Amino acid sequence: MAGRDLHWLTITEASKLLQSRQVSATEILEDTLEWVKKTDPVTRNFAYLAEKEAREEAKRADEEIGRGHYRGPLHGVPYTVKALISVAGAPMAWNSKVYAEWSPKKDAEVVRRMRNAGGVLLGKEHTQEVAWGVPTPPTRNPWDGRSVTGGSSGGSGSSVAAGQGMASWGTDCGCSVRNPSALNGCAGMRVTQGRVPASGVVPLSLTMDTVGPLARTVRDLGLMLNGVAGYDSDDHFSVDVPTMDFTAKLGRDVKGMKLGVPKEYFFDHMEPAVKRLIEDGIGQLEKLGMEVREVKFPHVKYTAGTFIGIVVAESAANHDEWLNERAAELGIDVRNFTELGNLLLAKDYIRSNQIRTLIRQDFLDAFRNVDVIVTPTVAATAKPPKDHPIFIKVQYPDGFSEDVIWAYCRFTMPMSLASTPCCIVPCGFSDDGMPTALQIAAKPYEEATALQVGFAYEQSTDWHRKRPSIG
């Protein structure tokens, strides 16, 4: 298969070929490197390309597999990580002038576990500065070569969709794995906080950050999680719960399962094409035998202010020292939010966390009657950036307009506050060819259920087989 679009293989496909030695890790890597060099001048996803190190890892994988020491489905598979995930010796700039010179000496735990699983690290993908925002400059969306990629894991979403690595590890506080998955047309997973090690990963919000995979199929998400999930004693939010086989429920019939659809908030102010695709997606799940039920969320209307009240305080605590010393070097978004975190009172942070309790309770109440909750991931498709991307205005037919940051995170933040896992699965394209996706939420720690429903949907459609005409 050498030289025949090996970069478009999924992990599931590649692992079978690697294990049976029909293709080598080096062949896959060289094909992928060639593709990255051909296409990344357009997508501009890579903050760091670990070409030399990747060749060494691929060679080692080939030697081990050749000796019969096959480590599992990630062995020999090329993947990337978001720029704010530590890789020993690699730059950590994560789109910030302030942190541009820092290079960590130790791998993040997620990278260490990927190395143990035999993964081949291709490089690091651009993120929005310190993960605060959604446009992720300088990246571009592979579907049109000019629109934003979402964020803050925008480089990860664009690279996976563009065939520049089979999967990527991103991070998700309010939206940051999920909207890049939806806007670039790949699968993604926000896990329950504590499932995947976060040590060695730069935090935005200490109580909402999660590390999660982006991949081209739902099964590949499960394989990535199987490779790294589990307790990490260096991560204070890690949870010592039994690890699961995240692929265990894939292929099980979803007939008779209960699907919750909210009537308030989640379908407010949407681009018509996105709304139609989401409704079609829910209709498809109904055709598969799922029972659709209405669910109520009386407190989600408070989401935006609650989320901001928590995340600005926590990010201010993380990045406080730079505000006086090097404020002019911070991007305007980081400066706005970090300053705000300094000006709110302790009781504001506590109040925000009290509202968070009520929002979380809404979800727990809903999950008494349904297995999953399905919503849109974003309200609009990816748009070309303006002078400053955060000021892109999205206008809806109902007269409502909003900054694009809200269009891309309004429907994902409630699940962050509730700490529920979510599987993102592509569900179609707008008339101008830009993708969008379903968000499938499950109870805390029930990632496998979200993946089960996402897989059932994916396998009944062919959206995941579409490729951007790039290169």
Next chain:
Amino acid sequence: MAKQVLRGNRSIDSATITALARYAGLNLPEDRVVAQLEFLKSQVDFLNEVDRELKLGFQLDDVFHVVPPAYVFHNPPPKS
């Protein structure tokens, strides 16, 4: 029943922001005070409104009432 006290009636102006910034150890230039005026005001207005609607804090009412902050239960504690 004890008399209810009106909650959440804070207001924000430039002088408040300057004082808060000084207390936070933040050197906030005039243009940043102006930039934060609308930003902080909208957040405080939001919390004022929610405070009145949901009565989040300790309430002297017929039924003892308090909403725990989310970080109390956010995740089960690690076993080891």
